[in-house]
Amino acid sequence: MKKWSKSIIAVLAIVFVLCNVYLLLKENSKAERTINVRDWTRVEKDNVKKLFYTKGVTEPESETHVYFDKHKGSLDKILVKEGETVTAGTPLFVYDAQKLEDKKAILEDRKERLQSEMSSVENEITELQQIKQQAPADTAKTETENKKVKVDVNIDTSPIIDSNVQQKIAAAQTEKSKLEATLTENDAKLSRIGEQLQDLNVVSPVDGQVTNINPELQDPMITIASASSAVKGNLPATRVHEVQEGQAVKLYSPLLDQYYTGEVSQVIAIPDYKTAKKEPMYSFLVKLGNESDNSAIEDTPTDEATGITSEAEENTTETSGNTDAAKSTDKQPKVNLNNEASTVTEKEKPLLLGTKMDMQVTLAEALQVPVIASQSIEKENKKYYVYQMKKNGMVRKQPIQIGVSYKKKNQVIDGILTKDTIVTNEQNVKVSDPSPFITPSKSENLNKKDIKALPSIQKAKYILIGLFE
Structure with a gap:
């Protein structure tokens, strides 16, 4: 009897073990499985910055062109040289005044003639008006030859004289009006020539340095580079849509061993095919700050764990690998990156x-936000998940929304909060539904006083969980 009972118990034990193994290995099994989580972490606040490294060169922030006006005359003398530093108001060149002086003399002679003619017309008008006022009524007396009858006939001719005088006055006034209009036009030309004579000395409108002088008088005749500098940076095609105006920039000059700060002032989306063999290279301008900066360029994170990147970052990485130019500009410059202040x-x-x-x-940057490592994130159908460890002893696949991602650091916008506990490496957990989890005890973290302080029922509960789960 004892022999049979032992055999039955052994068979039942084997069947129990086999059933459990089957349930564990069966696909889509509904049997509840306990996950052994060895590595976990809490979500903490941190800073995430997406950085882009490239090379550049300083150039004038702007250029001012000065043109030669042929209507002002010929060139008399150039007063500056290429490379000379000028300020606003510095004379650059002088026009020859002879042509303008000749024009001025002709106009002045014409003015005298017009004034003389106008004076004659005014005198004529005055005389005619005097005749009109002083002329008496003329009377013609006629006698008949008849000796018997003698008749005196008086004929008044004043209306005829008044009409003739009035016509002459009107004609003279019309002539005067024409002369006045011509004289006004002539004075305007004289005034313009006077202004041109005063403007024969062409001065610099800005502070800067003369970079080019065209001795053949072709426009622009003189080019002045502004005193303030900008930095023109190389921009591969994969980064054109990421670099935007207003973004902060840190710069380092190996020649001067000096750091500077600035911001993107312009993105030049016109390719320069000469700078790259395989892909066109674009550029952008950085306006430098008023003061230099002592802080070094930030170090690139050296997290070697394999993880994910955002979709945009993946596309950029794939594309930038196709061009030598993109590879060179995406690498961090070999400068002092230990975050120590430069001297x-x-x-x-x-x-x-x-x-x-x-x-x-x-x-892009996100400051003091929930941040998790890429190795904790699982990507599935363009969606992101983490395995969150709940306080009730269950681990679940939690969807999240990520923001700024760079170098395996990811901003969490939605889904989990700061201080939530997640599995460190998502590859160690493969569950589709919430499942219970256990973690290995870390004896070095145990405190005897805390253990003694636990109630007996609580101690028994933890012991049973350790034995059966």
């Missing part, structure tokens, strides 16, 4: 045009 001399060295720069552009 600045008491008298800061001037930043010369043509100085090469290492550049770091902040494409």
Whole structure:
């Protein structure tokens, strides 16, 4: 009897084990499984910055062109040289005044003639008006030859004289009006020539440096580069839509061993095929700040764990790998990246045009936000998930929404909160429904006082959970 009972117990034990193994290995099994979580972490607040590294060179922030006006006359003398520094108001060149002086003399002679003619017309009008006022009534007396009858006939001729005088006065006034209009036009021309004579000295409208003088008088005759500098950076096609105006930029000059700050002022979406063999290279301008910066360019994170990147980052990485130019500009410059302040001399060295720069552009940033590592995130059908460990002892697949992602650091916008507990490596957990989880005890973290303080029922509960689960 004892022998049979032992055999039955053994068979039942084997069947129980086999059934459990079957349920565990069966696909889509409804049997509840306990997940052994060895690595987990809490969601903490941190900063995430998406950075872009490239090279650049300093150039004038703007250029001002000065043109030659042939209507003002010929060139007399150029007063500056290429490379000369000028300020606003500095004379650049002088026109020859002879042609204008000749025009002025002709106009002045014409003015005298017109004034003389006008004076004659005015005198004529005055005389005619006097005749009209003083002329008496003329009377013609006629006698008949008849000796018997003698008759005196008086004929008044004043209306005829008044009419003739009035016509002459009207004609003279018309002539005067024409002369006045011609004289006004002549004075306007004289005034313009006077202004041109005063403007024969062409001065610089801005502060800067003369970079080009065209001796053949072709426009622009003189080019002046502004005193303020900008930095023109290389921009691969994969980054054109990411770099935007207003983004913060840190710069480093290896020549001067000096750091600077600035911001993107313009994105030039016109390709320069000469700078790249395979793909066109674009560019952008950075306006430098008023003061240099002592803080070094931020170090690139060196997290070697395999993880995910955002969709945009994946596309950028794939595309940038196809061009040598993109590879070179995406790499971090080899400069002091230990976040230590660089040494600045008491008298800061001037930043010369043509100085090469290492550049770091902040494409996007999120400060003091929930951040998780890429290895904790599972990507499925363009959606993101983490395995969240609940306080009730269950682990579940939690959908999340991520924001700024860079170098395996990801901003969490929605789905989990700061201090939530998640599985560190999503590859160690494969569940579709919420499942219970256990974690290995870490004896080094146990405190004897805390254990003694637990109630007996609580101690028994934890012991049973450890034995059976």
